[in-house]
Amino acid sequence: MAIGNYPGAAQAFAELARGAVTRNGPRAPLLLLQAGRMRILAGQIPLGMTHLQQGLGLFAARGLWQQFRNSGQRVVTELSQCGLTGQAKQIEATLKTNLPAGFVPGPGAGLEKTKRVLPTNCPGCGGPLHADEVQWTDEITAECSYCGSAVRAE
Numbered sequence: 001m002a003i004g005n006y007p008g009a010a011q012a013f014a015e016l017a018r019g020a021v022t023r024n025g026p027r028a029p030l031l032l033l034q035a036g037r038m039r040i041l042a043g044q045i046p047l048g049m050t051h052l053q054q055g056l057g058l059f060a061a062r063g064l065w066q067q068f069r070n071s072g073q074r075v076v077t078e079l080s081q082c083g084l085t086g087q088a089k090q091i092e093a094t095l096k097t098n099l100p101a102g103f104v105p106g107p108g109a110g111l112e113k114t115k116r117v118l119p120t121n122c123p124g125c126g127g128p129l130h131a132d133e134v135q136w137t138d139e140i141t142a143e144c145s146y147c148g149s150a151v152r153a154e
């Protein structure tokens with residue numbers, strides 16, 4: 001990934017995601033989202049969009065609305081930054097259509113105490129880390145969403 005091998009990285013994440021989906025593993029949605037990002041960076045836009053929608057769909061199916069919304073909004077921002085405004089609109093529409101009417105975004109719900117600075121990428125697998133997407137195992141330790149490594153916050 002560091003050297004820009006996006007098709008290879010996309011393939012690797014897609015395979016990890018497939019395994020996680022089969023096992024119904026907790027990391028399946030984020031792995032799908034990451035596979036989608038890599039596909040898009042590799043120029044494989046339609047395939048990337050499929051992965052992104054599948055990843056968000058899994059969050060929705062599991063009722064993880066906070067993660068659904070946070071990850072979805074990040075994807076929208078990233079797509080817009082790539083100039084893919086049409087695709088960004090599609091994801092925005094997915095968010096709007098799926099979020100339950102009563103959903104109130106928890107601004108920093110549980111984030112206050114875990115507002116730590118994580119390394120931008122997992123030292124183990126190189127996957128991107130976001131404080132609001134990872135699972136925190138304690139105050140200063142997060143679990144990498146991709147490989148499960150324990151990552152220490154600063």
Ligand SMILES: [Zn+2]
Pocket residue numbers: 122123124125126127144145146147148149
């Ligand atoms: Zn990792």
